[in-house]
Amino acid sequence: xxxxxxxxxxxxxxxxxxxxxxxxxxxxxxxxxxxxxxxxxxxxxxxxxxxxxxxxxxxxxxxxxxxxxxxxxxxxxxxxxxxxxxxxxxxxxxxxxxxxxxxxxxxxxxxxxxxxxxxxxxxxxxxxxxxxxxxxxxxxxxxxxxxxxxxxxxxxxxxxxxxxxxxxxxxxxxxxxxxxxxxxxxxxxxxxxxxxxxxxxxxxxxxxxxxxxxxxxxxxxxxxxxxxxxxxxxxxxxxxxxxxxxxxxxxxxxxxxxxxxxxxxxxxxxxxxxxxxxxxxxxxxxxxxxxxxxxxxxxxxxxxxxxxxxxxxxxxxx
Numbered sequence: 001x002x003x004x005x006x007x008x009x010x011x012x013x014x015x016x017x018x019x020x021x022x023x024x025x026x027x028x029x030x031x032x033x034x035x036x037x038x039x040x041x042x043x044x045x046x047x048x049x050x051x052x053x054x055x056x057x058x059x060x061x062x063x064x065x066x067x068x069x070x071x072x073x074x075x076x077x078x079x080x081x082x083x084x085x086x087x088x089x090x091x092x093x094x095x096x097x098x099x100x101x102x103x104x105x106x107x108x109x110x111x112x113x114x115x116x117x118x119x120x121x122x123x124x125x126x127x128x129x130x131x132x133x134x135x136x137x138x139x140x141x142x143x144x145x146x147x148x149x150x151x152x153x154x155x156x157x158x159x160x161x162x163x164x165x166x167x168x169x170x171x172x173x174x175x176x177x178x179x180x181x182x183x184x185x186x187x188x189x190x191x192x193x194x195x196x197x198x199x200x201x202x203x204x205x206x207x208x209x210x211x212x213x214x215x216x217x218x219x220x221x222x223x224x225x226x227x228x229x230x231x232x233x234x235x236x237x238x239x240x241x242x243x244x245x246x247x248x249x250x251x252x253x254x255x256x257x258x259x260x261x262x263x264x265x266x267x268x269x270x271x272x273x274x275x276x277x278x279x280x281x282x283x284x285x286x287x288x289x290x291x292x293x294x295x296x297x298x299x300x301x302x303x304x305x306x307x308x309x310x311x312x313x314x315x316x317x318x
Contacts, residue, residue: 097135128204138207141282148275149200152229153192155268159232160184162242162261166250169258173249176237183240199225203283212292213300218283226277233269235262243269 117124199221206214235243242265250259
């Protein structure tokens with residue numbers, strides 16, 4: 001067999017230069033190497049420092065509801081904050097109203113007697129006090145409704161005076177003076193009472209008790225009142241209204257004194273109509289904001305009729 005030409009009979013690692021280099025490497029072992037015990041102790045101290053480092057954030061242990069609240073604070077509540085604020089506002093309003101009602105009831109209980117009648121002042125028939133019976137947030141509106149009713153009474157009185165002067169002055173061009181005077185005298189007494197019981201007292205009870213049925217009573221008769229005021233402001237002959245048509249006739253014929261009183265009456269008719277329509281609109285807005293419905297009004301009507309039938313039946317058995 002021939003000899004392997006690549007075989008080297010001599011070990012290359014036995015070369016003196018390589019051996020001396022290896023021995024030099026073992027002698028210069030780095031000084032920063034630690035034994036196992038020192039390395040373990042060093043690692044433990046570093047870990048403890050990391051655990052107590054102030055720069056390390058704490059774990060977030062918030063509950064899901066708290067996380068949702070944080071999201072809402074950052075602007076990702078998708079409109080829930082506004083709805084919650086609206087509900088809280090309504091709850092506060094209800095609590096204030098209930099507290100006011102409790103305070104009034106306590107005042108009545110402390111007094112031990114029913115409040116004495118105070119209206120009308122010259123012959124008290126009923127008790128009526130806006131500051132005592134009406135919730136605080138509606139007192140201003142009810143006060144203006146009461147002023148519109150007083151303005152209507154003043155208008156009826158002034159209309160009666162204008163028709164009275166027209167009757168005594170007796171202008172040739174005005175042949176309806178006696179009829180106008182008679183109607184004006186009648187309406188002065190009848191319409192003042194009817195207006196109080198048909199639309200003022202119902203709207204007063206509506207604001208006091210928040211009952212839909214009272215609101216609808218006011219809408220029916222209060223709407224008729226608006227139309228009646230505008231109709232009387234026209235001053236059509238034989239209707240008892242000292243208004244625009246009669247005013248133009250008197251000033252055209254030179255009857256200044258009768259014309260001046262008719263002018264005042266006309267302005268009162270128009271001003272009262274505007275004030276009453278304004279109060280009507282305010283009441284309608286309150287009706288809508290309170291969430292009343294026609295179905296609720298019918299239910300209130302049935303409830304009143306049922307109570308009336310029960311009282312009648314009880315009276316029949318006595």
